[in-house]
Amino acid sequence: MNDLENLRQEYRKSQLDETDMMENPLNQFLKWFDEVQHAGIHEPNAMTLSTVDMYGKPSSRVVLLKGVSDGGFVFYSNYQSNKAKEIDNNPNGYINFLWLELERQVRISGIISKVSRDETEEYFHSRPRGSQIGAWVSHQSSVIQSRDVLEKKLEELENHYKDMDIIPVPVHWGGYRLLPETIEFWQGRPNRLHDRILYTKVGEDSWKIERLSP
């Protein structure tokens, strides 16, 4: 192990002041996301999504944020994957963004549900053709014998769809929206005395804003 105890960074890039925070945390998120997009970060929309499995155990993986709309955070996946089964069983989810280049973290808890079929269709058809076919190829989270299984299936499906302009959306594929209940913005500060501002939903469009101890 490479001297992990001595790996240490001071965070001094920015600070968070309650008086500068927007009333609505989704707007605050979009403001931060705009800054992140201009910071040259690779895949700034990659987020760790945690769900709860049928034994009450946590389960995490990275997915890509594909929109912030209708009050929630949208991502796309396979509706037969492990995460999908977990969400069917328990809709509680947690999203975590880490943008180290800006010394920032955002944590979002909430309830996950499927987006409308129309929303899925619209997004699916905006994807590159290869990704659309890929959604047909993969039975996400199931065990396969080898990489070959995927390559052969891809070839078959590329052939199958070669004369079709529009590839249908697989019924087992679509979007989810996490509607937030809490959103915490974390900004690294010197001496481990970081800024943490927590929004908690208290009404239809009203949020309580509190500072948490680091």
Ligand SMILES: Cc1cc2nc3c(=O)[nH]c(=O)nc-3n(C[C@H](O)[C@H](O)[C@H](O)COP(=O)(O)O)c2cc1C
């Ligand atoms: C950078 C990155 C982006 C990813 N984006 C997605 C995504 O948008 N949707 C998705 O289903 N899986 C995505 N994955 C794959 C997931 O992390 C995961 O392997 C897959 O969804 C299966 O998870 P599950 O078995 O828990 O259902 C991504 C992985 C990485 C590393």
